[in-house]
Amino acid sequence: MKRILQFLLSFLSLALGCVSCLTEVEVGGCNNAVVRFEYMADGAEDCFAEYISAVDYYIYDEQGSLVIASRLDKKNLEHFQGFKLRLPRAGTYQVVCWGNIGRQNMASATETLAGARVCNREVASGSLPGSNDPLYLGSTAFTLADVDGRKETVLRFHAAHITFKPYIVFAGQTVVQDTDCPYEVKAGMFPAEMSFEGEAAGEETLFMPSMDAFPERNMYGGVCELPLFGEDTPAVVMVFDCKSGKKLAEVSLQKYMAEHGIHLAGKEEIVIEMLISISGTNVTIKLPVWEEDSIFPA
Structure with missing residues (x-):
């Protein structure tokens, strides 16, 4: 009976822990990296949502190799103006974010930070370009001291057009x-x-x-x-x-x-x-x- 009771208590503890973690993931608690975006334009207040409708973000390790890449659309950004995730290991990371890459531009050779580029699609196809997208660029570096810790930072965008x-x-x-x-x-x-x-x-x-x-x-x-x-x-x-x-x-x-x-x-x-x-x-x-x-x- 005592063994059964210990088993039930252990199971209950594990279940509560999982529920807690799931709840925290929803609000970013179990994620060890949280990056918030801002764009000030030419003023003193954040006006990110007025100018940027999508973000492609790239995270590189200390050697400049790509760790994670993803895209946030308008709906994602309305839910949270940034991103939350769990990095696989402690270390120093470089985050690069491009705003509004769409019909005119594309990212290429993103496997390494040194070789990564944003190019014009029409030029890549051998045509004379009509325009770029209204691009915005932001970058930041941070150190995650402990994989079970948590690092929060703010990434500010600047116009790239x-x-x-x-x-x-x-x-x-x-x-x-x-x-x-x-x-x-x-x-x-x-x-x-x-x-x-x-x-x-x-x-x-x-x-x-x-x-x-x-x-x-x-x-x-x-x-x-x-x-x-x-x-x-x-x-x-x-x-x-x-x-x-x-x-x-x-x-x-x-x-x-x-x-x-x-x-x-x-x-x-x-x-x-x-x-x-x-x-x-x-x-x-x-x-x-x-x-x-x-x-x-x-």
């Missing part, structure tokens, strides 16, 4: 919905890849944003997410006639930003707008000024 918005208006033409723009805008050269440290990698390429019709403003407009660059960039923006292939104009991005007081240093959410006006063979490029009550192109 610059938004370029070109607009085209031309004399003597009426823009009709769903019509093709007779002109092309190309910007470059820019790196086709980024390392997991956020550095330029791979070959350089031009970007050619898709130009959509905006009949309400009688213009065409496009949105192109470019890789990060500095105010001293050698990149240019060029305008071409689609029918003849002739280059109509070229402007230095460095000169354009300097002339219009566009500064990049210390900023996260950067948008560079450019209004291209075409009249015959005359092309003027300037910063657009919109009326407050007007309908802004996308």
Whole structure:
């Protein structure tokens, strides 16, 4: 009888322990690593959910070898803005997170931190890219002293893109919905890849944003997410006639930003707008000024 009682008590203790652990896993208690995300944009408050809808995270060990990789979608991030997991052993880990990898970009060679890249899908297929995704990058390192312990840390994201918005208006033409723009805008050269440290990698390429019709403003407009660059960039923006292939104009991005007081240093959410006006063979490029009550192109 005593032996049976001891068995029942042992079983009950084990069962309660399992229930406790399951409950803690649900809230992260049995996980030994908890990473919370934040993104401040250009303010003082977290606005992660406003800008980032999915996160791909990669955890590397001290040798730079991949330990765990996974993706969190919008529903996951609404439940918990970060991730909780149990790492297999104590040690120092490097966490790299990319926000918003989607239709335009993909991660490759992620088995090692040194070789991992984010590249443009169109470039990888041999095409001229229209845009990157609006990428965000965050990384942090932490040491888990004991596999049965617990380490919590905050990972802050930073913008890994610059938004370029070109607009085209031309004399003597009426823009009709769903019509093709007779002109092309190309910007470059820019790196086709980024390392997991956020550095330029791979070959350089031009970007050619898709130009959509905006009949309400009688213009065409496009949105192109470019890789990060500095105010001293050698990149240019060029305008071409689609029918003849002739280059109509070229402007230095460095000169354009300097002339219009566009500064990049210390900023996260950067948008560079450019209004291209075409009249015959005359092309003027300037910063657009919109009326407050007007309908802004996308």
